[in-house]
Amino acid sequence: MINALRSFLLAVLATAALTSPAFAQGAIKIGVLTPLSPPGDAAAGQFIVRGAKMAADEINGKGGVLGGRKIELIVEDDSGTPEKGAAGLRKLAGQDKVVAVVGQFHSSVAEAVQDLAEQLKVPVFLTQASAKKLTEKHLNYTFRTHVIDPDRVTLWNKWIQQQGFKRVAVLAENTDYGVGVVEETKKQFVSMNVKAELKTIIFDRAVVDLTPQILEIKNWKPDLFINVGIGTPLYLITKQAYDVGLFPAVPMLMSYDAPSRPEYWNTLGEKGTFATFIVYYHPTMKLTPRGEAFRARYLEQFKEQPVYGGLNAYAQVMLLADAMNAGKTDKPEDIVKSLLANKFVGWNGTIAFTRGEGPYWQQWTPPMLFLQYTKPEQAFPEAKIIYPPELKTGDLMLAPKR
């Protein structure tokens, strides 16, 4: 009798579960395609995955999307190489049937991925890939919530003018990002009438000994050195520039926010002091309620400040969920329509995707700040904001002579 009753109850429960809308349609899958192993910037990828997972947990904790369906993240490693990126996207779109992909970090990879995404009709989000041409192609399925290189270059040219630098040397890796930044700097030096001499050197990203190039720059006697390495090359340049006496005697600007990560001081030690770097987020920034809630949970969970890549990936998954809810759809084509038709709450403002001119196509741009570490092992929140003038908390500090 008891067995019969147990069987009946189990059958009732199973029927209820199988006929509920959430189970009937299954979880909605979102792909995270990002560098998680070398030669890509694997640390960046790890933060992106963290942010995306926190968003999925938050959405699922509040009951999911489209009336109770859970978000399931499928994480793929693109290793920072276009061929692995393309293979990853094929797997995510073909095998896993994801409705969208977030997490693109390297511009060279993003270019391969976005062309394929256009064919496969899957929306792809550029989380930290900044090459201008990625949104300049005006593809329907590519969205970006990150800065574009012309804006980055405009800002550092303004800083060069403000500081009165006269000889600027740029050492850039031979990737879409590095070459694009060099070309843009040359172009804008003319268009912005920057009164400084410019020396640019492009190096092979696979090379580990950059001493001859750094010596060449040192012998050219610059008063500003711009380090356009991503991941390991950024650290190799910094170490070798320090060792030959180029940096910190000459101020160095790093082109992105790697120094905001905990690994920075572990890798460089005191050689990282006096570096200036670009960030898109600072712990003193006022965020949206959604951004503030994320920051609080991140601090509680990981006992460290969130970094921009995590914030941005979090916001991208959240806005994808919002777009699905607003459009009442899980179809990639309709998600694109919803993304274009609606406004979304990001981590520090409202995100709207418009189809503007040139690279401002389905593009939303976060703020950019120049920070400087002035003490060894300085905590990220204590780094001074030195540019732009309206936000600065200190001036560029030159290193004392060694």
Added chain:
Amino acid sequence: MDAFILSQYVLSGLVIGVIYGLMALGITFIYSIMKMINWSMGEFYMIGSYVQYALLAGVLGWSLWYVALPVAMVSVFLLGLLVQRFLLRPMYVGGVERRDEYATIVTIALMVLFRNLAIVLGGPNQYAPRDYARATTLVTLPISGNRMVALLGTLVLLALFFLVIKTTWIGRAFRGAAQNRVGIQTAGVDVLRLDMLAFGVGVALAAAAGALLAPDFLVYPENGAISTFKGFEIIVIGGLGSILGSIVGGILLGVIEALGSVFLSPAYKDLYGFVLLIALLVFRPTGLFGERERTV
């Protein structure tokens, strides 16, 4: 360009060239004894750098790098013995018909395995031990203390290696095996045991390069790729199996890359070595110090 600046570029090429030579020496030594190419040589370099970092960060403290260095070498030497005993020896005793293909497949599989193990155990991020010594100047070249230590360490290891090869019984046995593997067996030498030692010594030399360069070239799962890449270039330039060739080839490659990347373009730094390599293959296929193989 004045002589001062030119001398800096040449010296920077010379320094990295000598270190390249150490990377290539292990490859050429293993080839000369075992007549096989070890494609996972870069991964033994990588393991050497990880062991060095782990010892300094977790056990010895940053200042005792000179204690960690021989420990890292011995650890990788022992790993090499195991690899040779269990994975490579079968091709010499099991009647394997296509020995070269067997060695290629096994060592490439090891390369993939070790890289992935490094990612699993150490994560994908890079690490760096603290500096071994303070920055200094070598004639006209400002140089990091680490690079100076690597240069001196390489020279000491090369001298020790030559000394052992030229003056000891085991050195004579190695030279004998390099000349004629069958011949030394008739003299009572256990050639399989010699292979094991040769493999261990070869990979320990790669580990020494990894440990010496760890603060400058960092510690990460793919840091050995450059060592394999340059190592094979050098042994073709210097002559397969020639120990002197690996040193001269390394220096030549270092200087050509340094000058080419300054006077031509740094974007093609790796190309200059290959141009030299192709030229040598056309005009002197045996490399600078290689000898044409003689068979009876």
